[in-house]
Amino acid sequence: MDLYTIRKKLSLGIPLTNIKLRVTNYSRVSTNQDEQKKSLQNQVEHFSKYIKENPNWTYVEGYVDQGITGTSDQKREKFMQMIADAKQNKFDLIITKEISRFSRNTLDSIKYTRELLSDGVAVLFVNDNINTAMPDAELRLTIMASMAQDEIRRLSERVKFGMNRAIERGEILGNDLLYGYKKNKETKMLNMIEKEAQIVRNIYELYAIEKLSLSKIVKKLNQEGIKTCQNKKWCISTISRMIENPKYKGYYCARKTEIVDYMTKKIKYFEKDDWIMYEDKKRIPPIVSEELWDLANDRLTKRKKTDNKAKTKNRYLFSAKIYCEEHQTTFHRREFRKQKKDVTWVCKEYLTHGKIRCDSPNIRESELENIFIDFIKKLQINYQKIVELLINFYKGLEINDNIEEKINNYEKEINILNIKKDKILELNIQEKLTNDEFYEKNNLYNTQIKEWIEKIKKIKSEKQKENSKDKLKKLENVLTSKIKSKSTLNKTIHLLLDHITVSKINNNKNNLNLNIYLSVKEKKKTKKKEPFFKQHLEFKRGYDTKGTKRYQISYQINYFLST
Secondary structure, three states: OOHHHHHHHHHOOOOHHHOOEEEEEEEEEOOOOHHHHHHHHHHHHHHHHHHHOOOOEEEOOOEEEEOOOOOOHHHOHHHHHHHHHHHOOOOOEEEEOOHHHHOOOHHHHHHHHHHHHHOOOEEEEOOOOEEOOOOOHHHHHHHHHHHHHHHHHHHHHHHHHHHHHHHHOOOOOOOOOOOOEEEOOOOOOEEEOHHHHHHHHHHHHHHHOOOOOHHHHHHHHHHOOOOOOOOOOOOHHHHHHHHHOHHHHOEEEEOOEEEOOOOOOOEEEOOHHHOEEEEOOOOOOOOOOHHHHHHHHHHHHHHHHHHHHHHHHOOOOOOOOEEEOOOOEEEEEEEOOOOOOOEEEEEHHHHHHOOOOOOOOOEEHHHHHHHHHHHHHHOOOOHHHHHHHHHHHHHOOOOOOOHHHHHHHHHHHHHHHHHHHHHHHHHHHOOOOOHHHHHHHHHHHHHHHHHHHHHHHHHHHHHHHOOHHHHHHHHHHHHHHHHOOHHHHHHHHHHHEEEEEEEEEOOEEEEEEEEEEEOOOOOOOOOOOOOOEEEEEEEEOOOOOOOOOOOEEEEEEEEEEOO
């Protein structure tokens, strides 16, 4: 039935229950607690019975979301499925308990009810006595939804207030998901779990004393089959957070984060200096000493700084290597928004203040690459000679994909099995192993030895089949391809290039002067720095796209050796 007919009948005083409709229901609870599960079950049973008992209504299977917060509609899978089904004309009316079960966001409540009405579907909020098919429904819905939304705000404020008071009282916050500890709900103290605590100590020692990397520690723990408190595999971020956590040295720690907005759930992360932290070894028994904790965190802090600096500096081929001579600032990389066929490097002043501060043309990465390709060609590097030198170096070696190493490993396995055979024979002689047991194990070991021997034979036969000349030819092709690859070019540029300074020639916008300083040291320092190599290149800007403006850009390039 269409919405117009429903409204007309309602205006004539005909009750909703007397109109022939296809009716479904929507139910939701925000947690998985037993009480709320029972409430959800009661909702579903009540509305299903209510719809089925009405002879004028046709029951359509309801939609249920469990343990999903009402502030994020996209996470409510069944809710979004219901909205999609409404567009498919699967029902005429949705019954739900109240607005807070439907959506606690005023705008979303109005948006979805409007969307449903446009699809010919009304919503009946039972407890709020609102039927969106009625003309005054949106006004009442706005008021009630605003109250529901404000309830979330007040709840959020109460939770935040309660947490701040708990911090003032020094209560240990958090749950049982702290590896190495179990929180006592009565005393509010942390009790150490010795088995997990020993693993925590090992992690600190491996990192701070044995200088293992986080990735190697993760690999070691996972290989040993050790799980986190959530019974999951370890990862680098988990180990990093563990090392940074002051509780492991017996310190109280709070106010590391705070939710800025209750709707967006945006979190503000405070600096370590702003944390509330003090020694509390009575309620938080230390798992590691303060000295070990400090040693591990000093290393972690230094490595983070080094890693971040390296990532920033070496993120792209020309990162931190192109400078504007006029403004003494670096050029930054950006992509074309529409075509993304090329990337450009632009002065920081231009990005910040526009052409008013710096009107130099952008430099395209492809043009820089062509400049270096041209320069490398002029160096007349004999790539064939390099390949020949490498081939001669490898001629005396085995070019067989680690064949010898595989054979050695297989032979080690055979030796181990022979040792086991000697042991069971000795046990049999000492009558510690019956004859039947001995023959069973001995036959098993012989079978395994035979398998390893067959593998060795197979590898050796394949090795003999492969012609040495073929292998060298194959290697030559691989080396030639590798030397001429894009990755090798980039590595060559990275090794050669120290930095580039960019300036305009005679204030001409389209003529740039590039001073390219190479990482090759001069034998003697000269007072007057003359370029040892000059060249002039022109590039035609624009692509073969309709409406694209084209213009020439000229580069005067000077190559210098760094001193």
